[in-house]
Amino acid sequence: MKAQRFSMGCRSALLVGATLAGVLGTTVTVRAQALKDLQTPDTPLVLKAQGSFYVGGEKSEQTEVQLGSLGPGGHITVNQMYVRYMVPQGGDGNVPVVMVHGATLTGKSWETTPDGRMGWDEYFVRKGHPVYVPDQVGRGRSGFNQAVFNNVRAGTTPAGDQPAMFRFSDEVVWPNFRFGSKPGEPFPDSQFPVQAADELSKQGVPDVSRLLPTPNPTFKALSELAGQLKGAVLMGHSQSGSFPLEAALLNPAAAKGLVLVEPGRCPDTYSEEQITTLATVPILVVFGDHRDTPTGLTTLPTWQARFEACQTMISRLKRAGGQAQMLSPAETGFRGNSHMIMQDKNHLQIADLILQWIDAHVSKQRVGGR
Amino acid sequence: MKAQRFSMGCRSALLVGATLAGVLGTTVTVRAQALKDLQTPDTPLVLKAQGSFYVGGEKSEQTEVQLGSLGPGGHITVNQMYVRYMVPQGGDGNVPVVMVHGATLTGKSWETTPDGRMGWDEYFVRKGHPVYVPDQVGRGRSGFNQAVFNNVRAGTTPAGDQPAMFRFSDEVVWPNFRFGSKPGEPFPDSQFPVQAADELSKQGVPDVSRLLPTPNPTFKALSELAGQLKGAVLMGHSQSGSFPLEAALLNPAAAKGLVLVEPGRCPDTYSEEQITTLATVPILVVFGDHRDTPTGLTTLPTWQARFEACQTMISRLKRAGGQAQMLSPAETGFRGNSHMIMQDKNHLQIADLILQWIDAHVSKQRVGGR
Secondary structure, three states: OOOOOOOOOOOOHHHHHHHHHOOOOOOOEOOOOHHHHOOOOOOOEEEEEEEEEEEEEEEEEEOOOOOOOOOOOEEEEEEEEEEEEEEEOOOOOEOOEEEOOOOOOOHHHHOOOOOOOOOHHHHHHHOOOOEEEEEOOOOHHHOOOOHHHHHHHHOOOOHHHOOOOEOOOHHHHHHHOOOOOEOOEOOOOOOOOHHHHHHHHOOOOOEOHHHOOOOOHHHHHHHHHHHHOOOEEEEEEHHHOOHHHHHHHHOHHHEEEEEEEOOOOOOOOOOHHHHHHHOOOOEEEEOOOOOOOOOOOOOOOOHHHHHHHHHHHHHHHHHOOOOEEEEOHHHHOOOOOOOOHHHOOOHHHHHHHHHHHHHHHOOOEOOOOO | OOOOOOOOOOOOHHHHHHHHHOOOOOOOEOOOOHHHHOOOOOOOEEEEEEEEEEEEEEEEEEOOOOOOOOOOOEEEEEEEEEEEEEEEOOOOOEOOEEEOOOOOOOHHHHOOOOOOOOOHHHHHHHOOOOEEEEEOOOOHHHOOOOHHHHHHHHOOOOHHHOOOOEOOOHHHHHHHOOOOOEOOEOOOOOOOOHHHHHHHHOOOOOEOHHHOOOOOHHHHHHHHHHHHOOOEEEEEEHHHOOHHHHHHHHOHHHEEEEEEEOOOOOOOOOOHHHHHHHOOOOEEEEOOOOOOOOOOOOOOOOHHHHHHHHHHHHHHHHHOOOOEEEEOHHHHOOOOOOOOHHHOOOHHHHHHHHHHHHHHHOOOEOOOOO
């Protein structure tokens, strides 16, 4: 991959002072800046198809209390995965790309950026790929199994049985997503549009992933989706960074390529047999800059530690004959990229490098479009 | 509006036997039929723009426990509203339509139907209108304030303080959404694609609307969205059927027209002053058939009772000089339409009637596109 130089823009810390001032009160109305900031592309987007559907899911029989006491007990569907898709005109024979979001977030991560620029979902479509954006099982439009919360409310289950719902505070996002070491103090070369940090804050939803059965149903749903698509590139981010690996182990033939964007983990627990299976699939791991920054969460290691775990996994895959490689500042020359690399100011340049990798390592054609 | 005859299709109850058989066990894998059933339109969809953004939201300062004990306390954003949008090429000067979903559902209601046909979101775009589809505050990609649930888990708040999370059982959906009087027994003229009832089931998410402050922040978010759009038609469904009325009262100039699809309520509590304000906005109320069916929820009245409340409101609006009218089987001749009228088999014919009403009663042009 060709290294590219990036002209660093030195961003003033003053620029975000106004944004952070809004954080001081307990309930301060956030200025709705989003609609007016939306950018319109120069050329229309021509779609053969778009829409949404679900993958997976199972029936759960629940009591009146578990259903919220609005009516009698009965069955609902749980553990299904919502997927929104766009197929470009003329691109339905190209390999589809599935983009999975991270912790406390939804598929929104891949749509319009917090400062109103085109998201990777549309950009990959414009580059000819059908794009499928799920909400992880348990999040957003995929919903979650509410039974235990209603049982706790009714007193029939101890309160400790309901799982914690995670959110990252705005203050923690700055070091953990590596916009800067402290809230309101961006790295001079930060690629994240920090003036729109309040818009990113709105993307946060409660993360009830501890509610989910083991293994996480999203793994199977992703492998099924890839199978139904007759092959797909699976892209994960952060919490879901390792999900493409898990889906590929369930159905390696359908995983045409894996892109792990700032993965929260590259497991060191895979057996040699699993590594041999994963070595049949081209794998790209993408990391940003400033990875040594303490995350602000004592429970979470630095991103450098995860980066190193991924380097170890890449080495194992290569020894097993796999095509696996790292895309980080050392390879690209880009500096200042954050954890939210798909929303960074140079996000389309990063996307181009991933698209080049797909072109080089993944068969662009698949047998028969949808 | 011109009355149209509808040729009744007599649907066999046997057809859904297989679907309902899956409901008997406690955890039965639902057949993933959705992707293969997706229908592709004959002509491409040409968009000037598409993407997503948020409206509203406020900062909430929370403790470590309230944030799920992953890191220290801090601020998050709550009560924001996610909005996905599509603007047709050449249609950005036309009046936008905002489509809001009902209880236990998300914006998915307006997307691809459970049996894979084009949703109203795309159809209205193809008819020239920019379309904006929110997730109500507290639902789907809009998230909700998880603080009380984490407090209850930690034992610092009584369990009864956390609100119930509602879901409709599959069994209750049949009479309440008026597919048939009993599960698995559709009305002979039912317009709902009952063979895809299991796909509708997947659209359900926990409804935590009792968690929300009063008034519901979605009202203000909708009025702000209409204002930012320089005028819009606001469409609500079921639980949100009255939301367009509330948004119009906050900003009547921005509410170019209101479409209340099977509204859960047409309030009888509006003052004469409020009715006078609402009489300045064209209002269409849309109802389906079989409204006398008991809902299967003793807490909820029949849809006929809501229909009659809406007739009363329409009469009040007319006496105040307003343009308000009912669109129901009595006016259209269509029989068998369900509560999920935007997913019914004749959904595009119903959409056409609404589009005709918009053309006749709402200024199609607005001052300046986005």
